[in-house]
Amino acid sequence: MHAYKRSGPSDRSRAHRGFTLIEILIVVVIIGLLAALIVPNVASTSEDAARSTARSQLAAVRSQIELYKLRYGGTIPPASGADGTAQLWPAMTTPYSGNTPFLMKEPRLPGGYNWNWNGVKLTVGYDGGDRVALEEAPTW
Numbered sequence: 001m002h003a004y005k006r007s008g009p010s011d012r013s014r015a016h017r018g019f020t021l022i023e024i025l026i027v028v029v030i031i032g033l034l035a036a037l038i039v040p041n042v043a044s045t046s047e048d049a050a051r052s053t054a055r056s057q058l059a060a061v062r063s064q065i066e067l068y069k070l071r072y073g074g075t076i077p078p079a080s081g082a083d084g085t086a087q088l089w090p091a092m093t094t095p096y097s098g099n100t101p102f103l104m105k106e107p108r109l110p111g112g113y114n115w116n117w118n119g120v121k122l123t124v125g126y127d128g129g130d131r132v133a134l135e136e137a138p139t140w
Contacts, residue, residue, distance in 0.1 A: 050110035054124045057107045062122060064092060064102040071096065076119065084117035 068091065069076055077091040089106040109115065109124065116123045 050113070051126070054109050054113045054126070057109060058122065058124045061092075061103065061107055065122065068092060068102050079117050079119035083115050084119065085115050088117050088122075 065076065065088075077087040079088075080086040085106075089103075092103045093101045093105060095101045107115075113124055113126050116125055
């Protein structure tokens, strides 16, 4: 029998060939471009989520203030303290005659957002970055 030798590249050309510098640079540039496209979208999405959380909490607290007003014959806690909520949160989290409180605890807003209660209107402000946003509950 004849021993057949496979035809193909020689042993020298079979040696593992690594990536060239150009190939590596092209991959790095492509990854950089993709990151540049994705990162701003992630940042704006987190800002939108924080804004949505603040609006949602504002709406929830506003409805509980309406219930408080109904239960106490139209009275609402007066504004006091730096942001006006020094009397609002204790009034809203204290049980009334064995009933559950209006709020289980003082609501916490995302970073950069703050409450402002003037005794009639509850607002949520945001002071961060390059813009100022304000959400407010309707006056009563």
